[in-house]
Amino acid sequence: MASDPLIEVxxxxxxxxxxxxxxxxxxxxxxxDLSVEGGECVVLDGxxxxxxxTLLRSLYANYKPQGGSxxxxxxxxxxxxxxxxxxRVLDVRKHTIGYVSQFLRAIPRVPALDVVAxxxxxxxxxxxxxxxxxxxxxxxxxxxxPMRSLAPATFSGGEQQRVNIARxxxxxxxxxxxxxxTAALDAENRxxxxxxxxxxxxxxxxxxxxxHDAEVRDSVGDRIYRLTGxxxxx
Amino acid sequence: xxxxxxxxxxxxxxxMIRRAILKxxxxxxxxxxxxxxxxxxxxxxGTGGIQVTASIIGADDVLKVIDQGADDTTNxxxxxxFFALTTGVRTTEETAEASIIQTxxxxxxxxxxxxxxxxxxVPIPEPLRWLEARETETRKMHALAEYGVMHxxxxxxxxxxxxxxTSYNYPVLVNERHVMAPSPIPKFDxxxxxxxxxxxxxxxxxxxxxxxxPPYTDVKSLDFEDYPFEKQTWEHACALCGSRDxxxxxxxxxxxxxxxxxxxxxxxxxxxxxxxxxxxxxPVTYGADAAE
Amino acid sequence: MSEHPxxxxxxxxxxxxxxxxxxxxxxxxxxxxxxxxxxxGESGSGKTTLLNCLSGILEPTAGTVSYTxxxxxxxxxxxxxxxRRRFLMRTDWxxxxxxxxxxxxxxxxxxxxxxxxxxxxxxxxxxxIRAEAGAWMERVEMDLDRMxxxxxxxxxxxxxxxxIARNLVSKPRLVFMDExxxxxxxxxxxxxxxxxxxxxxxxxxxxxxxxxxxxxxxLLAHRLAVMRRGRVVETGLTDQVLDDPQxxxxxxxxxxxxxx
Numbered sequence: 201m202a203s204d205p206l207i208e209v210x211x212x213x214x215x216x217x218x219x220x221x222x223x224x225x226x227x228x229x230x231x232x233d234l235s236v237e238g239g240e241c242v243v244l245d246g247x248x249x250x251x252x253x254t255l256l257r258s259l260y261a262n263y264k265p266q267g268g269s270x271x272x273x274x275x276x277x278x279x280x281x282x283x284x285x286x287x288r289v290l291d292v293r294k295h296t297i298g299y300v301s302q303f304l305r306a307i308p309r310v311p312a313l314d315v316v317a318x319x320x321x322x323x324x325x326x327x328x329x330x331x332x333x334x335x336x337x338x339x340x341x342x343x344x345x346p347m348r349s350l351a352p353a354t355f356s357g358g359e360q361q362r363v364n365i366a367r368x369x370x371x372x373x374x375x376x377x378x379x380x381x382t383a384a385l386d387a388e389n390r391x392x393x394x395x396x397x398x399x400x401x402x403x404x405x406x407x408x409x410x411x412h413d414a415e416v417r418d419s420v421g422d423r424i425y426r427l428t429g430x431x432x433x434x
Numbered sequence: 435x436x437x438x439x440x441x442x443x444x445x446x447x448x449x450m451i452r453r454a455i456l457k458x459x460x461x462x463x464x465x466x467x468x469x470x471x472x473x474x475x476x477x478x479x480g481t482g483g484i485q486v487t488a489s490i491i492g493a494d495d496v497l498k499v500i501d502q503g504a505d506d507t508t509n510x511x512x513x514x515x516f517f518a519l520t521t522g523v524r525t526t527e528e529t530a531e532a533s534i535i536q537t538x539x540x541x542x543x544x545x546x547x548x549x550x551x552x553x554x555x556v557p558i559p560e561p562l563r564w565l566e567a568r569e570t571e572t573r574k575m576h577a578l579a580e581y582g583v584m585h586x587x588x589x590x591x592x593x594x595x596x597x598x599x600t601s602y603n604y605p606v607l608v609n610e611r612h613v614m615a616p617s618p619i620p621k622f623d624x625x626x627x628x629x630x631x632x633x634x635x636x637x638x639x640x641x642x643x644x645x646x647x648p649p650y651t652d653v654k655s656l657d658f659e660d661y662p663f664e665k666q667t668w669e670h671a672c673a674l675c676g677s678r679d680x681x682x683x684x685x686x687x688x689x690x691x692x693x694x695x696x697x698x699x700x701x702x703x704x705x706x707x708x709x710x711x712x713x714x715x716x717p718v719t720y721g722a723d724a725a726e
Numbered sequence: 727m728s729e730h731p732x733x734x735x736x737x738x739x740x741x742x743x744x745x746x747x748x749x750x751x752x753x754x755x756x757x758x759x760x761x762x763x764x765x766x767g768e769s770g771s772g773k774t775t776l777l778n779c780l781s782g783i784l785e786p787t788a789g790t791v792s793y794t795x796x797x798x799x800x801x802x803x804x805x806x807x808x809x810r811r812r813f814l815m816r817t818d819w820x821x822x823x824x825x826x827x828x829x830x831x832x833x834x835x836x837x838x839x840x841x842x843x844x845x846x847x848x849x850x851x852x853x854x855i856r857a858e859a860g861a862w863m864e865r866v867e868m869d870l871d872r873m874x875x876x877x878x879x880x881x882x883x884x885x886x887x888x889x890i891a892r893n894l895v896s897k898p899r900l901v902f903m904d905e906x907x908x909x910x911x912x913x914x915x916x917x918x919x920x921x922x923x924x925x926x927x928x929x930x931x932x933x934x935x936x937x938x939x940x941x942x943x944x945l946l947a948h949r950l951a952v953m954r955r956g957r958v959v960e961t962g963l964t965d966q967v968l969d970d971p972q973x974x975x976x977x978x979x980x981x982x983x984x985x986x
Binding site: 216217218219220257261262263264286287289290305308309310318321322 | 756758761916917919920924927944948949961962963965966969970972973974977978981
């Protein structure tokens with residue numbers, strides 16, 4: 201395995217100050233260290249409230265840590281997401297990190313096929329090629345053709361989740377962050393998603409995920425990273 | 435006339451207006467503000483033109499005044515009398531004989547010469563006014579030659595009428611720099627302004643602006659490449675003199691749809707008739723009675 | 727003068743006072759090509775003053791706005807000549823007002839409205855101007871049959887589309903928007919937002935969008951600046967500012983609205 205990690209977290213500190221509630225401070229992460237190499241899948245584990253989601257969101261720069269560093273390999277350089285400018289972070293998200301959230305943030309009126317193809321279009325892939333790749337993924341995920349021209353806002357939870365997954369896997373991101381990607385799926389689709397995740401790992405992607413489903417966790421995870429609450433265990 | 439200065443205005447005022455005129459001549463098409471005076475007739479009756487004429491007229495000048503091409507309308511007669519009274523200069527109805535021609539809404543058909551001056555009466559000097567109400571903004575647009583909006587108006591004409599329907603006060607670009615309102619002359623007269631040997635002065639009394647086109651200056655009517663400027667044409671010849679190349683007025687001759695087309699330039703028409711040209715003399719008839 | 731020659735807009739220390747009243751105070755940021763910056767805050771927070779200072783409409787009391795033009799030259803907006811600034815404003819830049827009546831000529835047809843910028847830069851073939859206007863009407867999803875209609879016969883949503891087309895026809899690189907979906911019905915808002923989003927992406931437009939509607943910036947803006955009493959109190963990635971707001975005022979703002 202490569203010795204150079206794709207993600208290197210050192211001393212990550214994240215707390216929330218609730219100014220609207222009298223300035224209460226909720227410490228969540230305190231000195232988290234984590235390295236993830238290409239071709240491995242790290243499963244975040246721990247009780248509810250232990251900071252799994254907070255860590256995952258911090259890795260996407262969706263949350264803003266107070267201290268430490270999150271160094272990711274990005275197009276031949278190393279970028280610290282904690283201190284990088286928003287402009288830089290956007291570039292990292294565009295090329296390097298894919299993120300599957302629990303819920304699809306549906307854009308009104310945009311057809312499912314376009315939602316899925318959009319990350320490719322942003323990278324400058326021609327419309328036809330992007331659409332073809334998006335369609336192939338939606339095929340695998342059993343989103344029937346007639347639905348693809350509809351906006352996902354009206355889809356069921358499971359259908360939205362599959363569109364969401366397709367959107368994040370349509371680009372071969374070097375890093376993938378997965379927040380309960382199979383939560384709303386039936387067995388058949390769950391198996392497909394597991395297969396897709398394994399393919400990503402096989403091509404060398406570094407994957408970090410939260411999976412409540414033990415079966416999924418066992419079939420994709422190489423390693424478990426346990427968070428215990430306020431102070432993370434190594 | 436006793437009690438009044440020559441040409442009614444006092445010499446200081448004339449001097450002020452002459453300075454405005456000089457500036458206007460120096461910057462062709464540019465509207466020069468001036469201190470417009472109260473005249474013994476209301477604004478809108480040609481006070482701008484009268485003040486310009488009063489400032490340039492001398493004892494040796496010969497004055498012609500036309501209104502819509504005619505020398506004998508109320509406005510033309512009043513102004514001609516006004517100057518006859520206040521200056522004692524000779525007046526005329528013959529275009530060729532005049533050294534100063536004050537006009538409302540026409541340019542004479544007979545080409546003007548380098549020793550003549552044409553003075554226009556102007557109601558609204560600002561060609562951009564239809565689109566922009568603020569004077570500060572229109573001045574800035576002139577200063578920066580931001581004239582795109584003028585074509586918006588022409589575009590609108592074509593979109594609505596299938597052609598540029600603006601038929602009078604048709605905007606022109608002077609000396610390749612300033613867009614100018616030629617006063618409400620028919621666009622038929624626009625080509626006459628281009629490289630005219632005579633000096634053209636424009637006075638707007640109510641709006642307090644003077645502008646000018648010096649002799650032999652480029653005056654281009656705005657247009658589109660695929661909808662070029664065209665002047666009006668008529669199917670008919672002048673019923674009186676048979677002219678086919680002059681601007682014709684439509685005159686109603688009876689209450690049964692009878693019409694007659696005659697030269698709007700009365701002097702031009704009369705001169706042609708004196709030279710032996712004749713029209714059909716017959717009214718053109720439209721409608722149900724035409725078959726009789 | 728800019729440390730980031732590739733930025734489209736570099737703003738430093740931008741301040742505007744109205745007598746003793748502070749419009750905006752010491753605002754600075756960079757904007758890159760293709761990037762959309764959202765500016766949020768309550769009424770009176772200085773958003774519109776900032777937008778006016780950025781877009782060349784209102785001269786700031788202090789600070790600079792530097793724009794990198796198509797040739798790579800950096801232009802200090804308030805140091806260049808007025809003709810140059812006005813030329814930039816009607817070619818390289820666009821301005822979408824909240825009330826489309828402020829940005830549309832109500833007395834000329836839709837087609838003429840869209841064609842104006844083309845004519846302003848010298849287009850003199852009626853047929854070409856009309857074809858281009860038609861293409862833009864389709865692009866903003868307006869019915870081509872309405873091309874010769876007067877704007878006063880249009881609905882609010884249509885007027886806003888017209889205003890957008892009228893701006894984009896000159897292929898600007900930077901568009902300023904002041905509450906672009908304000909005053910519209912919710913269903914119309916959604917369609918317009920979607921249209922704006924698509925146009926911004928397809929054309930690679932950079933934009934500064936001022937709004938008090940967090941849903942608008944969530945969909946449109948890459949980055950966010952939160953303004954309060956004329957100052958920027960927080961900036962960052964849009965989703966980060968909305969999901970993990972740091973400043974007390976931002977937290978209040980985010981918690982005061984329904985989930986976006």
